[in-house]
Amino acid sequence: MDVRIENAAGVRWVRLRPTTGIDELLDLDGALGTARLVDGLLCDGPGFLAGRGQVDRLALWEFDLVVAAIYRELFGEQIECSAPCESCGEGIGIAFSLDDLVTEQHHLDADDAEILECIDGPDDGGVITLRPDIRFRLPTVGDVTEATRSRDPGGVLLRRCVLDDAGAYAEAVDRAMALLGPRLATELDDTPCPTCGYVQQVSFDLESFTRRAIERERSLVVREVHLLARTYHWSRAEILEMPRVQRQWHVGLILGEAAARRAHA
Ligand SMILES: [Zn+2]
Numbered sequence: 001m002d003v004r005i006e007n008a009a010g011v012r013w014v015r016l017r018p019t020t021g022i023d024e025l026l027d028l029d030g031a032l033g034t035a036r037l038v039d040g041l042l043c044d045g046p047g048f049l050a051g052r053g054q055v056d057r058l059a060l061w062e063f064d065l066v067v068a069a070i071y072r073e074l075f076g077e078q079i080e081c082s083a084p085c086e087s088c089g090e091g092i093g094i095a096f097s098l099d100d101l102v103t104e105q106h107h108l109d110a111d112d113a114e115i116l117e118c119i120d121g122p123d124d125g126g127v128i129t130l131r132p133d134i135r136f137r138l139p140t141v142g143d144v145t146e147a148t149r150s151r152d153p154g155g156v157l158l159r160r161c162v163l164d165d166a167g168a169y170a171e172a173v174d175r176a177m178a179l180l181g182p183r184l185a186t187e188l189d190d191t192p193c194p195t196c197g198y199v200q201q202v203s204f205d206l207e208s209f210t211r212r213a214i215e216r217e218r219s220l221v222v223r224e225v226h227l228l229a230r231t232y233h234w235s236r237a238e239i240l241e242m243p244r245v246q247r248q249w250h251v252g253l254i255l256g257e258a259a260a261r262r263a264h265a
Contacts, residue, residue: 003069005049005062007180008108008116014050014058014066015043019073021240021247024221028211031148035141037214038066056142059126061181063141064206068098068184071210074217074244081209083191087198092191094202101206105182112179119176127163130176135163138181224251 005012019041026037035055044051050058058066071079077098082091108116121128126137143160147153166173184206191202224247225239231254239247 001069001073003066005065007061007106007182009122009180012049012062014048014062015045016041016066016069017043018243018245019070020243021221021225024214024244025218025240028214032063032141032144032207033211034067034070034207034214035063035145037070038063041070042066056145057140059138059140059181060144061138061183064184065102067207067210068102071206071213072098075213079204079206079209081204083202085193085196085198086200088193088196090193090195092193092200092202094188094191094204098206101184101186101204105184105186108179115172115176115179118172119180122180128176128180130169130173133164134166134169134173136166136173136177137161137163138177224248227251227254 001016001018003014003016005014016038023037023040026040028034028036038058039053039055042048042050042052042054049062055063078095079098079101080093080095082093084090085092118131119128120131122137127135128137129135139157139161143157144153146160147156150156161177162173186204188202188204190199192199225236228234228239228247228250229236232250
């Protein structure tokens with residue numbers, strides 16, 4: 001699967017191999033846990049932004065678009081999440097499409113265009129200049145991994161990514177970073193609770209949402225392995241190495257046959 005990575009600076013690509021059961025059962029704990037999954041799915045090839053084992057190179061916004069592509073492959077286009085109401089504790093259900101999230105987070109308005117006009121780059125090393133002379137680069141998965149190992153993650157990230165003293169322009173650099181590298185995370189304002197009517201802000205972050213969705217499906221993967229092993233006598237390793245799509249085709253066949261047998265019984 002080829003993933004289009006596009007922002008105000010242009011279009012690049014990465015290629016992902018199909019997801020297998022081994023990927024679905026990976027331990028995804030920790031900050032940016034899905035990075036481990038992405039790392040193994042990336043394919044080498046000329047012109048790709050990052051190849052196998054090179055997830056650290058991806059800027060966070062690029063990484064988010066790859067995670068979005070994986071979410072789409074595994075679960076489809078629709079996002080359905082829920083958050084507890086701060087007032088009554090009941091769940092607030094929220095649904096939107098992944099496409100809408102990407103479009104909204106990547107949308108530029110007139111003020112944004114003004115800031116973009118003051119930007120040169122990125123150059124081949126990913127360095128961007130906010131004119132006249134503040135150089136920065138967009139934080140990568142590698143930067144975040146490094147930062148989370150330190151006692152001052154925010155400070156480490158800043159020192160790694162802002163190469164000149166931003167001084168009075170710190171806010172402008174922040175804004176430029178957000179424009180060139182929009183994350184797929186958002187605050188859903190004014191979300192009303194259907195039970196008590198209380199209105200609150202709900203946070204959504206695609207990376208952790210995808211991680212939880214994969215973790216929730218693990219018991220299903222194990223059940224599918226059990227079913228295929230019992231029916232075809234394939235080994236657990238063979239089944240887990242199959243692309244997820246193929247595994248699910250076989251499971252569909254077995255369940256279809258069982259349903260037909262029940263209907264005739
Ligand atoms: Zn409520």
